[in-house]
Amino acid sequence: MLEVAVIVLRWLQYSGAAVLLGAPLFLLYSFRGADGPNLAWARPTLIVAAIVVALGSVAALVAQTAVMAGSLSEAIKPASLSFMITGTALGMAMVARAAIALLILAASIVLRRGRKLWSLAVAGGLVVAASFAWTGHGAATEGPEGLIHLVAAIIHAVAAAVWLGALAVLTLLLLRRTAPDDLTIHRALQGFAGMGTVAVVLLVLTGLVNSWFMVGPARIGDLGSSLYGQLLIAKLALFGLMLALAAEHRFRSTPALGIFLVAGEDPRPALARLRRSVIAETAVGIVLLGLVAVMGTLAPPSAM
Template sequence: MVEVGIVVLRGVQYVAGTLLLGLPAFMLYSARAVEPLTLGWPRPVLIWAAAILAVAAPTALLAQTVLMAGSLEEAVKPASFGFMLTGMGLGQALAVRTLAAVLALGVAILSRPGRLSWAMLSLFGLIVAASFAWTGHGAATEGMGRWPHLISDVVHSIAACVWIGALAAFAVLILRPRRDPSWSAGLARSLTGFAGVGTAAVAALVVTGLVNSVFLIGPEKVGGLWNSPYGLLLTLKLGLFGLMVVLAALHRLRLAPLMDRDASQALPHLKRSLVVEFGLGLAVLAVVAVMGTLPPPAAL
C-alpha cells in the first residue's frame, strides 16, 4: 500500500512541478504575445501548484521513510527521519523540493504578476525540476558515469517540464477563447513563438533520453527490453512521446499559420489537438511516476 502511495505522490509532484516551471517560463518567453491579453488565470494555477507540491513533497518524504524503516512508528523516530534527511540524497532532494515549493507559494501569493514574479517562480521551478533527477534513477548511478547521467537526467526533467507546462498554458488558452481579434492573434503568435523553445525541448529530450538509456538499459540488453516491466513502460512512454511530437509539428506547420489567417476554421482543430497533446503529456508523467519505482534492466 505504501508503494502505491509513493507512485501517486510522485505523479502529483510531477504535475505540480511541471506547472511550477513550465507555466511561468511560458509567460516569460511568450510575453509579447500574451501580455496584451491581460491573463488572470496563471497566478491562481501557480498558487495551487505550489501549495499541492508543498504538501505532497514532505508527505512523500514520510512515505519513503516508512518504506525504509518498515513502519510508521519507526519512521517518525528522530533517528530514522534524521538519517533520511542527512544520510540519503533522496531525503535531501525532497527537503529541497519542499522548501522551493514553499518559497514559490509565497512569491505567487505576495507578488504581483509580471516579469519579476514569473522569473522568480521559474527559478524555483528549475530547482524542483532538477530535484526530480535527484530522486530518480539518475542519482543511483555510481562511478565515473554518475555525474554525466545525473546532469543528463536534470536536463531531461527540465525540458519535459518546459514542454508540458507550455501545453497546459495552451490548453487553458484554447478552452477559454475570446471573440476579439487580439485573442486569436495572440494565440497564433504564442504558438509560433513556442516553436523555438519546443524544438529545443524536444531535441534535449531525445539526446538526454539516449544518454539515460545507455546507463539504465545498456546496449547489451536492448534486445530484451520488452522482457521487463520497466522496458514495457519505457516503450509506452516512447510511443506517447512520438505522438506528442507529431501533434507539435501539426500545430507549428499547419494550425498556427491557419489560426493567423482564419481563426474560425483553425480553432476547432487546434482545440482538439492541443488538449490531446496535453493529455498525452500527463500520461507520460504518470508512466514516469511508475517507472521510477521499478529497477531498470541494467540493474537486473
C-alpha cells in the same frame, strides 16, 4: 498500498514541477513577461502548483519513510523522519523541494503578476525539476561516467517540465470561457513552437544518453522481458504520439490560424482544431508522467 501512494505522489510532484517551470518560462518567452491580456489566471495557477509540490513533497517524505521503516506508524516517529531527512539524499531533496515550492508560493502571493514573478518562479522551478534527477536513476551511475549521466538526467527532467508546463498554459488559454483575442492565441502558439522544438531536441538527445546507461546496447533486444522495459517502450510510444500532435499544430493548425487572421475570416474552425490537438497532447503528457512515476520506483535493466 504505500508503494501506490509513493507513485501517485511522484506523479503529483512531477505535474506541479512542470507547471512551476514551464508555465512562467512560457509567459516570459511568449509575452515577454508583460502582464498580457487575460492572464489573471496565471498567478493562481502558480499558487496551486506550488501548493501541490510542497504538500506532495512532504507527503512523499512520509510515504517513502514508511516504505523504508515498514509501516506508517514508524514513519511518523521523529527519529525515522530525522534519519530520512538528514541521512538520505532522497529525504534532503524532498525537503529542499518543499522549501523552494513554499518560497514560490509566497512570491506568488506577495508579488504582482509580471516579469519579476515569472523570473523567480522559473529559477525555483529549475531547481525543483532538477532535484528529481539528483535522487533518481541519473544519480546512481558510479565512476567518471556518473557525472555525464547525472547532467543528462537533469537536462532531460528540465526539458520535459518546460514542454509540459507550456502545454498547460496553452490548454488554459484555449479552454477559458473569457478567451484572449485570436492574435494573442496565435502569438502564444508561435512561442510554443520555438520552446517546444528546443525541448524536444534536448529530450531526444538526453533520452539516448540515459538509455545507454540504464539499458545499454546489449540489452535492447530483451527490453520487453522486464516491467521497466515494457514501460519504457510505452513511454517512447506516447512520446512519439506527442511529437505527432505537436507537429500537427505547429505545421498545420497554427499556420492555418494565421491565414484566417490575415484574411479577416472567421478563425473559429482553426481554433477548434487547435483546441482538440492541444488538449489531446496535454492528456498524453499526463499519462506519460504517470509512467515515469512508476518507472522511478523500478530498477532499470542495467541494475539487474
